[in-house]
Each structure stands twice: as C-alpha cells, then as structure tokens.
Amino acid sequence: MKFLCIKCNNFMDYESKEQVDTLRLGITFACTQCGYKVAMVTNPGETQLVSGLGVKIGGRTVPAEPMEFTREAMKPEGQPAAAGQPTATMTADMGKCPFPGMLAGSGFKDTGIAAGLSGKDSKPSVPWTSNAEQRLQNVPSFVRSLARAGIEQYARENGFAEVNDQVMDEYREKVGM
C-alpha cells in the first residue's frame, strides 16, 4: 500500500508507527516534498497477515536473529486460545500476539495516534450479557475475536455500558452480518 500526495505528485514515505492497541497498528506517512502527513490505522487482519510473513513494517533497523519469527510465534503451553477472547490479560501480555514483535527493534515511536483515537480502544473490555455472549458463539471462531473487538468498540462509541441484545442487533445491522 502506498499513499500519494496529490499536491506534489509524490509518494509519501513511511515515517513511523505505533501500536494503537493489541489489535491495530497506526502508521504515519509523510510527503518528502511538502511535509504533509497522513496516518493509517490497520485492521487486525492486515496486521496479522503481514506479521505472518516475518517482516517488519517500515523496514528493519536491526538484523533478524536466527529463528526469530519461529520463537516469537510459538505459543507457550497452557496459554488459552485467543480466538473469541481478547481479554484484559491479553492486552497486558505483549507476547501473546505476534505483531508487537514487529515493533520491537524496528524503530517504534509514539506518534500519538492512539491518543488521537481518544483512548477509546485502550479501555478495558465492555461487559457482555450472557445472551450476547451466546450470540457471539454463532460467529465463526476464526473471526470471533475480531467481531468481539468491533462490537465492543461500537458499544463504547455509542455509549452502551454493556454489550447486550440491542448492541448486537445494531451492530449486526451496521456491518450487515
């Protein structure tokens, strides 16, 4: 993916990146001619797939260590499955999801993108009613965690104190599930 500065007819260059939350990266690009900046926020799927290639977004600043990707990708025994359960523990555990490793040693710097999102996404998970949890189980397991994150974000943005049937109905209508 590239960004084009229409004013200068120039490709914008990668400038910096930061971890918005456990699910997303914020990546800033700048025009080398006029200095205009834009920031994109990846969706979790994109980030996961890129990290699966064993590359660092924006390029490496330190050479890869032998078997670095394998060691980072291995899941310790006893760790619960992440699918469907992006818990508070997960937020705190940088080792749980592989893409924080993409940030390590690759020039991570805080550009304020996360703050620009008003901290909405770094808040603890919204409580779920048992009925809503049950409905979530109807979502295929491999996208359940993404659906959960999206629903919680929708609930927070729309002032819901919990994820209940109303949130599920509205979100379903919004995304066309």
Added chain:
Amino acid sequence: MKQGKSEGRTITEVVKDLEAQQKKNKVVNPVLQQVLEQVAAVQTRMGRIKHKIAVMSGKGGVGKSSVTVNLANSFTARGYKVGILDVDLSGPCSPKMMGIRERSLKITAEGALPAVGLNGIKVASMELMLPSEGSPVMWKGLWEDSAVWRGTVEMSVIREFISDVNWGPLDLLLIDMPPASSDKPPIISQMIPDLDGAVIVTIPSEISQFIVKKSVVFLNRELHIPILGLIENMSGAVCPHCGEALELFEDASHGESPLQKMGLPLLGRVPFDRRIAGCADKGRSFVDEHPLTPAAQAFRIITDSLQQHIESRRAS
C-alpha cells in the same frame, strides 16, 4: 483551493511516472526488501548443500520419517555428510528416532545450529524447540483457529528452518515432509528450486496408493518436482516364528502398482520388521544394528539408486 500538480492527470499516470522513477533510482519497498532478503538468505544457505531430497507421501502413517532416518544412516555409511530437515511441524519425530529428543537447536550469531545425532547426522526440527516431550506445537495470534493464519505462520517457520539453520558443509539434506500434499510441498519447491527431487513413500494398500497418486500428480504436474521413485514400505513381512513370508495387506500384489503404471520407478520394497520401529523408539540405527535383515538390504538397494541418481546429476 490551491490546485495540485495532479490536475489534468489521472492517478494512474502519476503512479506510473513515480514508479518508473523509483525503478530507475532502485528504490525498493521496505516490506518487499525484507522478503527479497529472506529469499536471498534461503538461497545462500541452500547453496552450500550439494543435494536435497524430499521424502513425501500424500498419506499419513506410511513411514516417511522411518524411511528418512534409515536412508540418512545408509548414506552416512557411504561417507556422506547428511542432514535431516523435519518439516512435519506438528508431528515432528525425527529427533526422537535419532536419539536426540532432549537436545535443542542452538541459536548463535552464525545461525541456528542443528542437533547432531547418530552417525553425525544433523537434525533440525520443531521438536528441538519445544520445552518437553509432551509439548504440542501451537502458534499464538488472534486468528489461532484460522487455517489461513496458521498456513502463513507455518510458511514463515519453514522458511526460517531453511534459511536460518547453519548446517555447515553437507552432501545431502533429506527433507522429511508432513503427510499432506497441498500446502507444504509448494513452500519447499519455491524455496528450494534446485531440489534434486522427491521420493514417494507408500504402502501396498489400495487406499494408500489411491491417495499417494493424487500427491504424485500434484507434485509432478503442478509443482514440477522431479519424482525420483517410489518406496513401498511395509511390503510384506517375515513371520518371526516360522519364517514364512506374509502379506500385510489384502490384495497386496507385487505386480505393477497403479503408481508404477504412472511411470514412476520403484526404488525398493522395505518389508515390515518390528525392529525398525524398535530402533526408532530407542533412537538407534536399524540399518547399522541389523545389517543382514531383508529390510536393511532394501534400504541399501534404495540408497544405491538414489546415490546413482544424485551423483549422475552432479556430474551432468
């Protein structure tokens, strides 16, 4: 509003101009650059190994790992420096068969050093990265249940095993493949384009040959991996009590099999011998400990054929 230079030009025109300029200036996308570096690392590492043979089968349980280990021991008896790359990420058993289950890959600045087992055979395997014998191989990520996600991760893991393991000088690398014909062979064929070829392991059952036939077609026709020949494992047995030859599978005729009808050479038939499994369990070399058995002789015949093939390939 101030008009940009793009006025009157389409984005397509602007992008084409910019990309031409980047090409002229040899500007490379940083992600693409890393992928190119990964490819270069794979080629450099594989370039130091004289011959690479994949041991494959579309069918599970036919004895690929057992065949791999016995071939490795047979080749070392002829003076070859041999390595085993165990690509069966979720069912790795080469280290146990080589008596080195307790060892680990050693991470150094020069690469990951393989563990050294029987007869000086070097082994790289996921098993050597696991904390204990009962540990399963698991990947972490938000899409842990997604086959797409796991496939991408495993591709990168295999790529690292190929690029990051420092084998030192090797005459032959045997690649022990998992029992699937669709996802891992393309990774191997892309990353090791100078693969000498694949040996296909099957057993004399119709079901096995039915499945293996599919993988042979896929490997040969779609991936253009040369098939060096077939190994029929568990091809009959000798009764330990009366010495009578037994067929282990119904209708197992030693006539021309469907696979041979496809024009694949039969490298050899390895009769079932429970000492093969016994040695594998104990991490000992069957061909060295029982050299006079029909099975050990079969492995030597197969080794003869493969040696002839790779030596003639090197000469040409």
